[in-house]
Amino acid sequence: MISGRIFSLSNRTGIPKFQLTRKLSSVAATKLETPPEPTEPRMLTAVPGPKSKQLHSDLSKMQSMDSVHFFVDYDASVGNYIVDVDGNTMLDVFTQISSVPIGYNHPALLSAFNSDSAMRALVNRPALGVYPGADWATRLNQVLMSVAPQGLDQVTTMMCGSCSNENAFKLMHFYHMEKERGGRAFNQQEMESCMINQAPGTPDLSVLSFHGGFHGRTAASLACTHSKYIHKIDVPLAQWQVSDFPRYKYPLDQFVAENNAEDERCLAMAEDVIHNSRKTGPTITGVIVEPIQAEGGDHHGSNRWFQGLQDICKKYDIIYLIDEVQTGGGPTGKIWCHEWFELAESPDIVTFSKKMLTGGLYHKSKLRPKQPYRIFNTWVGDPGKLILLDAVLKTIRSENLLEETSKSGTVLLDGLTDLQNRFPGYLNSARGRGTFCAINCDTTDRRDKILNQLREVGVHAGGCGDTAIRLRPALVFKEQHAHLFLNKLETVLKSF
Incomplete structure (x- = not known):
């Protein structure tokens, strides 16, 4: 009876059982291509842009989620860069509230389910x-x-x-x-x-x-x-x-x-x-x-x-x-x-x-x-x-990311300390371990303006507490990304 049901299922799909197994293998083995990481941000519209606003309007008809900042094109996001649906490419030092470990669309993650056993573990969810x-x-x-x-x-x-x-x-x-x-x-x-x-x-x-x-x-x-x-x-x-x-x-x-x-x-x-x-x-x-x-x-x-x-x-x-x-x-x-x-x-x-x-x-x-x-x-x-x-x-382990994080964190914290010394009226209390860094602004309003202006120049960061800017980059965040962020922050501070 059991084997008859399996045979009947195969006939209904039009795919013999052994071919069905091969098709599962083919799906699991599909290689997803990862584009190279951008070298710098690229802004095309304000954030949120018109497509994000329309999508939020659609979402709001069925869900109360006024916390949404913008909608993301996860196919285009890569490494340390998040791309929104309007095509804005931003250096992401917030990473889904500190939840992206090795950047967007890392090849190791895209290939993680390239086996029948991994795919079955995913779809059967015991x-x-x-x-x-x-x-x-x-x-x-x-x-x-x-x-x-x-x-x-x-x-x-x-x-x-x-x-x-x-x-x-x-x-x-x-x-x-x-x-x-x-x-x-x-x-x-x-x-x-x-x-x-x-x-x-x-x-x-x-x-x-x-x-x-x-x-x-x-x-x-x-x-x-x-x-x-x-x-x-x-x-x-x-x-x-x-x-x-x-x-x-x-x-x-x-x-x-x-x-x-x-x-x-x-x-x-x-x-x-x-x-x-x-x-x-x-x-x-x-x-x-x-x-x-x-x-x-x-x-x-x-x-x-x-x-x-x-x-x-x-x-x-x-x-x-x-x-x-x-x-x-x-x-x-x-x-x-x-x-x-x-x-x-x-x-x-x-x-x-x-x-x-x-x-x-x-x-x-x-x-x-x-x-x-x-x-x-x-x-x-x-x-x-x-x-x-x-x-x-x-x-x-293979990319030595803990050591890289420590190096990048040193650049970040040294840079934040330098900026607070140069802009003491705006920034204070630079602190952090690794890239888990933060700095306070003189007021909540200043903090919010800095975050908004950072986004305008292509950096997505976050706030916490009353006045803090918090940095939560991925572990693939390197020293050059830290310098890029600090340069953008300096540009914003000079605008005040």
Whole structure:
């Protein structure tokens, strides 16, 4: 019966089974050509241009998406250059909010599905939590575990950064409650009360986050997000505790004492909040922090700050989660930004997405759930994303992109520092690791005008916080691209 159905299908398509297989092979092996990267921007219209405006009008008839800046011709975009539907070619130092790892249309990615097995992994998209493919464990080990933070031997894939953090929070709470129960099984009262969101099955627990942080837009992640009011207003959220993230004075070498005092103030505040949570509730089971507060304004913390935060977590036996959704994947010159912090040991959990292409979380084995279905959804990630990530990681190694990123980042940061010294009324507080750089403007209005005028001269950049310009180029961003960006920024500054 099974073989008869297959034969019948082949007859209905008019293609014998063996020829159908050959056609799949032919599709998978199709080579996509990559044009050479432009040598400079080329602007034909204002941005958005007439075609972008028309497409936005069409989109607006069925979707509220006033956040759209312009529509993109992804066939024409290449390397470090994004091309819009009106033919404007711009140097892209924003890269889909830091999500393009090795540039647009990189040959390694275009050829990633040039095999039958890769194509089938893409089109069949298994429910990985219950029906993973035979090669899934191998893929996890060879791809994600090859760049796992030292000391983290467990990994779970997810679809995005928000759901990665949501499930990381659950691991924090599970760990705390397992200690509270002393390892015993759930009792009947706990199982029944959780079904109506009441204690003891639904305990009064929380996660400590920091002012200026951004961790996602789903419920628990949004409760830990404090970057812009528009993300949170009108949404009922858990009243979880929040503490201060350091705010430094720049240049750092001129304010050593003041910034050290800021570290100590913020660490003392965090410990005080954690300590008090055990008296008044909700009880804090873990801390979530970004290595660089990206959406909130590119705020940095010192090694001392991150080390001290880890010490506090160990003192209270709570979980230390570092959210590497924006910083992971190499933009700071290391795969993980927290590698710069000289921590005594790895964080307990590291979440990731964006440049890592798949979402997910690494964690220590002590956080493994004891029961199935506790960290679960239909897909639990996507094997197609690991196929792409495999190509990205191989390219990073073969093209030495972490070292290139460090070199380009030095050019960027030196150039930004020079420009702030030459235009002190407009720019200040240049900072960064690798190409993950930012600089503040004197006002929000100035920042927005600079971003608009940069686009007019062919550079697509982004803002964050109240006054910061943030740079998020791909890992293939080289020193010549950094010089080009700095020249364009200087041109804009001279126009004021």
